[in-house]
Amino acid sequence: MVMRALRHRTLAGQLLVLQLGIILMVLISVGGVSLAQSEATFTRVEGRRVSALAELTAANPLVRSNLEVPEERTGLATLALQTVAQSSVTSVTIADEDENVRVSTDPLQETRPMPLGSTTVGTGASWSGTMMIDDERFLVSQVPVLSLEEDRVGEHLGTVMIAESFPSVWERLRGASSYLLTYLGIALALGVAGSWLLARRIKRQTLGLEPREITGLAEHREALLHGIAEGVVALDPQQRITLVNDVARRLLDLPEHAIGMSLRDLRVEGRLLEVLTGEGVADPDGADDLPRDDVVIRRGRVLVMNRMRVVRDGRHLGTVTTLRDRTALAALERELGAFRSTTQLLRAQTHEFANQLHTISGLIQIGEYDEVVRFVDAVTERRHSLDLLVNSRIQDPAVAALLMAKASIASERRVELRISEETSLDRLQPEDAVDVATVVGNLVDNALDAVSGGRPGQWVSVAIRHDAASVEVAVSDSGPGVSPEVAAEVFTHGFTTKAATAGERGIGLALTRLICQRRGGEVQVASTHEGGAMFTAHLGIAPVAESVR
Known part of the structure; x- marks a missing residue:
């Protein structure tokens, strides 16, 4: 559908649409890179903060004393709420040695065992990483609470889990840079303007022709060049062959890959070089641009050649020479x-x-x-x-x-x-x-x-x-x-x-x-x-x- 719609547009319209598509792809790529960088920054920075906060909470004497006495919960709920309020984390959960939740700022966590990021957490190891809780992604740090009593030093009393939810895409875009959307908007505007100017320039360079018209002209040119009995050779101002038909290639013994090569590279010398380039064959009356025939002997053939300069808007574009075999x-x-x-x-x-x-x-x-x-x-x-x-x-x-x-x-x-x-x-x-x-x-x-x-x-x-x-x-x-x-x-x-x-x-x-x-x-x-x-x-x-x- 998109390609069919493009075919019915003008050349300028097609270029504009394609350029806009490229710009949108670039913007999406830039946005994706910004999101990935924002997530990596959030994971690195907030991960350190959450881990430090979990260690600090696990070392709090209030948490240790409440976990040593299973029936005691004095001050744990207040501590958890204060930590959430002061540190802007999503939830604080404290569980005993059996991973049964004693206190949690998330009411849903109080009715079930604490989810573990690793099996080693239950034996007193620390763990930090991402975890899915209730279909939501969190940055989690789980730190064990260890006893300091003389007869129970190092005993695993429980676990403190602090979780911080990942920000949304919009929040990450906004946090990536306060001017990111402004930059993207400016880039979009510049891209649209540049695409429009490019389309106009190409339109002028193609003389207002549409792609199907250019294709038709190219086909007609090939049919004309290869359908006439005379040889045709076109040169640019640097004496490079830009066009040659089969008859000219045969009469001048040129290779198949002659287009793009200069006459010097093809070892064209003598009278043939002078006639093709116009050097040394100026008309005595000064009418060098008027068509006239020059006779050239080439590899046993008598060739009659006629050279014309091509000028457009005052610019010299090259020459076109026709040649006929007059040996017969x-x-x-x-x-x-x-x-x-x-x-x-x-x-x-x-x-x-x-x-x-x-x-x-x-x-x-x-x-x-x-x-x-x-x-x-x-x-x-x-x-x-x-x-x-x-x-x-x-x-x-x-x-x-x-x-x-x-x-x-x-x-x-x-x-x-x-x-x-x-x-x-x-x-x-x-x-x-x-x-x-x-x-x-x-x-x-x-x-x-x-x-x-x-x-x-x-x-x-x-x-x-x-x-x-x-x-x-x-x-x-x-x-x-x-x-x-x-x-x-x-x-x-x-x-x-x-x-x-x-x-x-x-x-x-x-x-x-x-x-x-x-x-x-x-x-x-x-x-x-x-x-x-x-x-x-x-x-x-x-x-x-x-x-x-």
Whole structure:
């Protein structure tokens, strides 16, 4: 019934009732301790007084003389009444050697034998303790009366019993301390006030929500976190993980007990640490709180992460970062890049052929037929020399076709694409050719972006070398180069060369590094003597079969 009633109360009401219950229990405990202490004090102090009074009465000559003469009772009743009146005891009883009561201030005791606290009392021993008499508890002291006559010294003449009733509970509470009830009342008032203030404070901290509402929110949060396809990681201002769902734990390779641990304890370092904490990734326009995507490579995965600061009432509560696995999307982008390169090649060739046809048409119109022949021969020789140069040094059709396409694009941008004399590449396995073409295409695109729109005479140089188990791709350019600050992190950040200079985000170099690492290699960047940049990639390949050759 009590629990059912509590469930229907508000959170503040439940706290108030529970606190009041605790306070009442404390008050009852304090009262019980006070009663126990009062009883112990009464037993100790009054026990000594009753024992001393009983010994004093037993030594009274009047008591001894009356007990020596059985028929004599002169003055015993008066002595007993005086003792009760002067000492404030409950009763005084005097019995003979057979424990028959001679005098007692309690009329009920005169009609029966004296009750003994111990069997040794009847043989002349003293006894003190508590005794139940007529269903009432008494503090009793029984002392023997001994003869002093010469021929009867030490003879047991009778027993004196003095009894004092125990005070009631109320009397003991009142006797424990004259201010005990006042203290208990003050404590009760302070407890009630404190409970009410605590209930109000908790009510404010829970934003006025009741327990069932808080439970519902927690259930909805868990369902939401574990029901979405994106990873979610929340950090407090001390960079401790306060929330992480299963997707984020899997993508970041975090342990099951990650909640409550700091990023340093989890050994999160590098670019991932910067994105999660916001250190070193401030927006150049100063709009750090605006949502934007950052690319991070983590354990062979391409992750796109978006971090938001959480602020409430001007207080920084932490950050929430969402992350998406874009590894599959990156692979799709790589395939789309091949189609895009083909489209750009066709467009560049169309533009080039159109210019050549316009030139031929103009020469025909003005009657310069010999110039037409010389122009066609020059175009044919230049195209043949490029085809011969590429095909003589690169035997793999996919890579050769890619470089032919890039040459047309470079020509359209007024950039010279050079094939290094050191270039030599045999025919590769199809899966190896795809990865090598992707690396070459990304590095050449970045180099073209770096030199396009610059001064005349810009160039991009490509060198490809291989042995039985690896391929090395080196792409250099005459552009502005890569600054040391960007060079240290360009692949971790996932920038392209264009992104490094213009501030746009991309994943070209990130994909290049990912492909190289998957094949047991690496990609690096360095500055050339001319001031440009040179990217060098190493990839492991499968041995080329004779049938493929």
